[in-house]
Amino acid sequence: MRISLSWLATYVPLPPAEELARRLTDVGLEVEAVERVGAALDGVVAARILSSERHPGAEKLSVCQVEAGQGAVQVVCGATNWKVGDVVPLATPGTRMPAGHRIDRASLRGVDSHGMLCSARELGLSEDAAGLLILPADAVPGTPLARVLGIEDVVLEVNVTPNRADALSHLGIAREVAAATGAAMAYPESGLKQQAPAASSCLRVSIEAPDRCFRYAARVVEGVRIGPSPAWLAGRLEACGVRSISNVVDATNFVLLERGQPLHAFDLDKVAGAEIVVRMARVGEKMVTLDGVERTLSPDDLVIADRDRASALAGVMGGGDSEISAGTTRVLLESAWFEPTGVRRTARRHGFHTEASHRFERGVDPEGVVPALDRCAALIAELSGGTVRRGAVDVHPHRRKPLDVELPWARAGQVLGMPVSRKEARTALLALGFELRATGAKNGKFRVPSWRLDVTREEDLIEEIVRLRGYDAIPETLPAFLSDTPAQPHGALVTERARQALEGAGFSEAVNFSFVAPEDLRPLAPGGGPTGIPIRNPISADLAVMRSSLVPSLLKVLAYNRRQRVEDVRLYEIASTYHPREAGAQDDAPAREDLRLAGVATGRRHPVGWSAGGEPVDFHDLKGALEALLESLGIEGVRFVAGGATFLHPRSAATLEWTSPGGSAVALGVAGEVHPRVAAAFDLPRGVFAFDLSFPALVEAARLVRGHAGVPRFPAVLRDLAVVVANEVESRAVLEGVRAEPLVEDVTLFDVYKGAPIPEGKKNLAMAIRYRAADRTLTDSEADAAHGRIVERLKGELEAELRG
Amino acid sequence: MDLVRDLEALAEGARQSIASAPDDRALEELRVRFLGKKGELSAVLRGMGQLTPEERPRVGEVANRVRDEVESLLVRARQRIADDRLEKELQGSRIDVTLPGRRLLPRGHRHPVTRTTEEIVAIFARLGYEVASGTEIELDWYNFEALNIPADHPARDMQDTFYVDEAALGRVGGEGAVLLRTHTSPIQIRAMKRAGAPPVRVVAPGRVYRSDYDQTHTPMFHQVEGICVGPGITFADLKGTLAAFARAFFGAGTRTRVRPSYFPFVEPGAEVDVSCTICAGVGNRAGARCGTCKGTGWLEVLGSGMVHPKVLENVGFDPSAVTGFAFGMGVERMAMLKYGIADLRLFYENDLRFLEQF
Numbered sequence A: 001m002r003i004s005l006s007w008l009a010t011y012v013p014l015p016p017a018e019e020l021a022r023r024l025t026d027v028g029l030e031v032e033a034v035e036r037v038g039a040a041l042d043g044v045v046a047a048r049i050l051s052s053e054r055h056p057g058a059e060k061l062s063v064c065q066v067e068a069g070q071g072a073v074q075v076v077c078g079a080t081n082w083k084v085g086d087v088v089p090l091a092t093p094g095t096r097m098p099a100g101h102r103i104d105r106a107s108l109r110g111v112d113s114h115g116m117l118c119s120a121r122e123l124g125l126s127e128d129a130a131g132l133l134i135l136p137a138d139a140v141p142g143t144p145l146a147r148v149l150g151i152e153d154v155v156l157e158v159n160v161t162p163n164r165a166d167a168l169s170h171l172g173i174a175r176e177v178a179a180a181t182g183a184a185m186a187y188p189e190s191g192l193k194q195q196a197p198a199a200s201s202c203l204r205v206s207i208e209a210p211d212r213c214f215r216y217a218a219r220v221v222e223g224v225r226i227g228p229s230p231a232w233l234a235g236r237l238e239a240c241g242v243r244s245i246s247n248v249v250d251a252t253n254f255v256l257l258e259r260g261q262p263l264h265a266f267d268l269d270k271v272a273g274a275e276i277v278v279r280m281a282r283v284g285e286k287m288v289t290l291d292g293v294e295r296t297l298s299p300d301d302l303v304i305a306d307r308d309r310a311s312a313l314a315g316v317m318g319g320g321d322s323e324i325s326a327g328t329t330r331v332l333l334e335s336a337w338f339e340p341t342g343v344r345r346t347a348r349r350h351g352f353h354t355e356a357s358h359r360f361e362r363g364v365d366p367e368g369v370v371p372a373l374d375r376c377a378a379l380i381a382e383l384s385g386g387t388v389r390r391g392a393v394d395v396h397p398h399r400r401k402p403l404d405v406e407l408p409w410a411r412a413g414q415v416l417g418m419p420v421s422r423k424e425a426r427t428a429l430l431a432l433g434f435e436l437r438a439t440g441a442k443n444g445k446f447r448v449p450s451w452r453l454d455v456t457r458e459e460d461l462i463e464e465i466v467r468l469r470g471y472d473a474i475p476e477t478l479p480a481f482l483s484d485t486p487a488q489p490h491g492a493l494v495t496e497r498a499r500q501a502l503e504g505a506g507f508s509e510a511v512n513f514s515f516v517a518p519e520d521l522r523p524l525a526p527g528g529g530p531t532g533i534p535i536r537n538p539i540s541a542d543l544a545v546m547r548s549s550l551v552p553s554l555l556k557v558l559a560y561n562r563r564q565r566v567e568d569v570r571l572y573e574i575a576s577t578y579h580p581r582e583a584g585a586q587d588d589a590p591a592r593e594d595l596r597l598a599g600v601a602t603g604r605r606h607p608v609g610w611s612a613g614g615e616p617v618d619f620h621d622l623k624g625a626l627e628a629l630l631e632s633l634g635i636e637g638v639r640f641v642a643g644g645a646t647f648l649h650p651r652s653a654a655t656l657e658w659t660s661p662g663g664s665a666v667a668l669g670v671a672g673e674v675h676p677r678v679a680a681a682f683d684l685p686r687g688v689f690a691f692d693l694s695f696p697a698l699v700e701a702a703r704l705v706r707g708h709a710g711v712p713r714f715p716a717v718l719r720d721l722a723v724v725v726a727n728e729v730e731s732r733a734v735l736e737g738v739r740a741e742p743l744v745e746d747v748t749l750f751d752v753y754k755g756a757p758i759p760e761g762k763k764n765l766a767m768a769i770r771y772r773a774a775d776r777t778l779t780d781s782e783a784d785a786a787h788g789r790i791v792e793r794l795k796g797e798l799e800a801e802l803r804g
Numbered sequence B: 001m002d003l004v005r006d007l008e009a010l011a012e013g014a015r016q017s018i019a020s021a022p023d024d025r026a027l028e029e030l031r032v033r034f035l036g037k038k039g040e041l042s043a044v045l046r047g048m049g050q051l052t053p054e055e056r057p058r059v060g061e062v063a064n065r066v067r068d069e070v071e072s073l074l075v076r077a078r079q080r081i082a083d084d085r086l087e088k089e090l091q092g093s094r095i096d097v098t099l100p101g102r103r104l105l106p107r108g109h110r111h112p113v114t115r116t117t118e119e120i121v122a123i124f125a126r127l128g129y130e131v132a133s134g135t136e137i138e139l140d141w142y143n144f145e146a147l148n149i150p151a152d153h154p155a156r157d158m159q160d161t162f163y164v165d166e167a168a169l170g171r172v173g174g175e176g177a178v179l180l181r182t183h184t185s186p187i188q189i190r191a192m193k194r195a196g197a198p199p200v201r202v203v204a205p206g207r208v209y210r211s212d213y214d215q216t217h218t219p220m221f222h223q224v225e226g227i228c229v230g231p232g233i234t235f236a237d238l239k240g241t242l243a244a245f246a247r248a249f250f251g252a253g254t255r256t257r258v259r260p261s262y263f264p265f266v267e268p269g270a271e272v273d274v275s276c277t278i279c280a281g282v283g284n285r286a287g288a289r290c291g292t293c294k295g296t297g298w299l300e301v302l303g304s305g306m307v308h309p310k311v312l313e314n315v316g317f318d319p320s321a322v323t324g325f326a327f328g329m330g331v332e333r334m335a336m337l338k339y340g341i342a343d344l345r346l347f348y349e350n351d352l353r354f355l356e357q358f
């Protein structure tokens, strides 16, 4: 809300602007900006034209001597609407004009000019470019133009939080200033003069929806002449960012900004039947609002209707039919109290956020309805030459009972953690307009001022006390009670280990939006599978569904990085995916959120360097990274089983299977080359690898603290073994065949070879086997026997042939 | 005694040639020449058969002495050659120490949002807070109603809300609206309900969503929420806790300022400012107005307040017996201030060239 300090100063004495801004911020009315109005006219001063003569070299120019406070200066001028002795605006050298250019000392066709005499248009004051702006003859030369025009002002931009409807006006802010500074308030008089006959003889008001309109008061002003507002009024409104329209409309806006009570003026002659009915809209009822749009109303919309039709959306916006126009002579002025949530629903339904709805939604002062009406009627009469009919038509079905709140004297100190004396509490509350209704040893009872609808319980009183006293007064302590130091939960430790393992394997972390385009998920769900959970009001089509997989986001980031010419990319993300919940789920979460750990890799295996590098990443690089991850989490016995998911290459992917201690197989996730068609859909080439793991499954499988087996005390015997098997035989089968021999401590596959002299369709696997017995030194013959058993087993089970 | 003379001559020849041998290969040749099976010493000893039994021990003694001498000459010569070689290397050409180091895999980097979240959470963990989480697709009741933000309340304007298609979740109408949580505050509610009774001391990081996308807003961002509820918790505790946090996070010299504000789920409510991290709270740098704090010397970083009694009632706590405070902060904002990141978009582009700087 914009607060004009010259206006505010008419109600309460003010400290300097910067201090005022700080004081208001300290009581909870945050001042976001302090703006000097008229600053655009800096450097422009009033100047009296002393004499003039024709320019020696140009017919249309005059050379003037002007007095601008510091002796005569010479200015060349092209306008003709002035005479010697007039006072006009002079832009002195150095002035930055509203259009952006700078006025400098110049020579115009050989004659020096020390500045520029200006039109209203050149100063950005109006569209009038006909000639110089002629100022009042009594303006003192040298006076800044903003002061001459009375537009010199300071405006505070105050951020009024939704609970403080009472501060959405100059009087409301003045009340806070008075409370904070101890200065006295001067409330404006309405100055209302009324004349017979009574308003009630020409206007009837009825309320058919008393739950939505607690009070409706109206006055009639007759003999009105619509015209422009005087400069002081237009200036006040413009300082607050409200456009001046006409004397009557400006009067309603002035009172709105003064008191926070929205008012509406109707042309009484256009109110059919001279009758106001406050009622709910009828099904299908239509109305043209002031913005010229025809709207179909909802039966939940409250309208101000005449005998025939709706003529305003109550508390939100007026209608075009009964609008004040140049020919209006009889004004019906409305001041009402509408139920806040109803106003809010109507405003939102029709996409409005008006000065009126903003205030009604937050709750205007129920006791301010009639004073605002009187003030505005008097102002309209004064500005337009009209007369106010006697009496208000005031329908008041819902009378508000004043609210009294008890404050246990000790309570403020308990909540704030500092002593608050009874006197301090009382002083603060009385300064803010609360009344002390009763006082006892333990409690005080305070009556809440009518404009503070947000104050309903003792905590609210405590806030009032402390915000007036200043939060700085509160000491800094730490909570006294001690809980146990909570152990780091297993899940958090697994998360940290997993991150470290992946970062060690060269994967950086990406954080992506949880929403994606449905098309992004489609390549992962061929056959019309689910494509995320739709958002009803997405911010864009690209961010329309909650993702059911992390992979598309990561592929998009890969593509983004490749477009930036970053080609070696490894990324991971730990985040939730979103799914409909299963029937019978125990908690009350509306959706199932599965935490996943996914990653992608593309580009080169190692960075190209002077010594090596440059080979592309392949499946086994990804597998190596995952093995390092599993090892760091203490997950043992994971099998990579051929075949992954539909988004992966059918011949180059695996499922990670882990067997729980209970013996059940748990799928941890999948890994492999991204299916070439999926890659193409994301503008990616071949050679993109991805994994997608269930994080809860990893957490379940992880054993971060394991037992240990000591260190072997007897020597090992080493033997190499090379066998030839068919290509289809998985290396795992060969290695398992080796490990089945009890004396084998470890086996390392150190070479896989295809090609001559190995026959077509076969491969040679070379292994280093380490034999060891835990309780004795193994003899060569024992090791030979074990080696022989392995060879026989591989021959029998896998048709392996021994190679020398 | 020709043999003795021959042996002495052999020894003399060995001394000279070994002393001048240039390298290991030459030495090996000399070893074979003097001591090998077909070498000179063997040739001399073959003549021993013609000696008388009286002469043999004496010649044998000389032969052994010569063999020992040649062997030790060879050992010393090898050492000399190795020493020469090492000395030559130590004085020779240098390696290029400026060639880049050999790195098989550069380390990956953690996203600054995660890093910052971890830093914040770790500070509160040291203060005894447990870490909690909650669902992102949330019920209106947890996100708004339980936090004292009823339907049609203007405070809902403070947070533009995304709503979720309930049919896609298999929900029938009338079960309450489903939305993307607009703040981490619903985790307060879930944490207090889960605990069942005070005290509750919880810190909760997470993703949050608001329908706002421009220079200074992204539709998804991160918050960290905290709540501390128990008997006798005061506003002074709130101030002390957050001042301690600010010093731990931004540095020991950081000052805090607490001023009244409004959040529906706290009363009294407070905005917490910290002294500007760029200009150290002065408001200007090198004579120019500080752009980060707009010359005020203060940065808004936290919303907080004493937990509203209605919120305590909503989770079944007795507001006359327990009090508490709650606070919340935006992780991206904290990261921007701490790491001097000027452009919010960088967080969600995931450009590796950005991520690698953390």
Ligand SMILES: [Zn+2]
Residues within 6 Å of the ligand: B276, B277, B278, B279, B280, B281, B282, B283, B284, B290, B291, B292, B293, B294, B295, B296, B297, B298
């Ligand atoms: Zn600063």
